[in-house]
Amino acid sequence: MIRSVVRGFGAALPKQVVTNADLESRVDTSDEWIVQRTGIRQRYIAGEGETTASLGEAAARAALDNAGLTAADLDLIILATSTPDNTFPATAVNIQNRLGMHHGAAFDVQAVCSGFIFGVTTADAYIRGGLAKRVLVIGAETFSRLLDWTDRTTCVLFGDGAGAIILEAQEGTGSNSDRGVLTTQLRSDGAHREKLYVDGGPSTTGTVGHLRMEGREVFKHAVGMITDVIEAAFAATGTTADDLDWLVPHQANRRIIDGSAKKLGIPLEKVVVTVDLHGNTSAASIPLALNVAASDGRIKKGDLVLLEAMGGGFTWGSVLLRW
């Protein structure tokens, strides 16, 4: 049985750090409110010349170096983003070109904060279907460019960045002891689309628009949707919370992360939290967190790692993999 095994990982952040104190001079907010309600202490914000493609390229190069590979070894690039450099072409082809790769294929997937889960799921389907051997999956975002910087209910929450992994086809036995992706679970329900959306687009207003969110409504649904896809991953593989080495959640809000872990009986020592450092970086948040925990030695080869996310759409999903 073919498995999609993580061969390398990497990440990239903009140069500029913006602290909660910095935001106090822009909108009516406080470090205390932001930390208490979200756990965020700082975020990185893209400056001149830094774009989704440039951050994605840097994360991709780091992942290639980590894997000991070059772009010549890849068959496919999947970029999860909701903040493309241009409406079209896909930012993935921009990154493909920046990497000097002119073979194979590259495309974007758009599932907002769940984008990385949707990207890994797509890559896994390509690999298990025999259509690709090595897939670079990137989550890269510049949400700062979609924010209404006069709206304190949203502008304090988000940040920019990129993370990437390389998935490689390897032969497995079909059991849970295999390295690689063991199960993926995807969901969406467009009935919730107006709770978290951007109020512009090429086919409606002809503008880029700004992010709008009913935060309390999103919050209300988050824990239930996250536990749904985690329980589905456990059911599909016959595993339980006790088997997990690490939970690497989408980093939107510390209270959502803690609430989901508690509901599932996952001790907080097994949860990777980076929301304090990066804020909510949408599709980039999970690969950024993976990069932190794999680089500092917490996530080791053979560990059972659960990824989950929930976001605009709504979309939500999970990936259970052995690192």
Ligand code: UT7
């Ligand atoms: O990534 C994908 C999905 N996104 C999420 O997961 C976000 C989900 N939602 C959340 O994380 C939370 O709902 C927020 C962090 C956005 C807000 O926290 P909350 O505890 O739900 O606060 P709230 O919206 O109920 O607002 C409480 C109060 C309000 O004042 P009043 O009406 O009680 O007087 C807000 O106006 O806090 C006020 N407020 C602020 N105060 C200081 C809202 N934003 C701020 C702010 N600084 N930045």
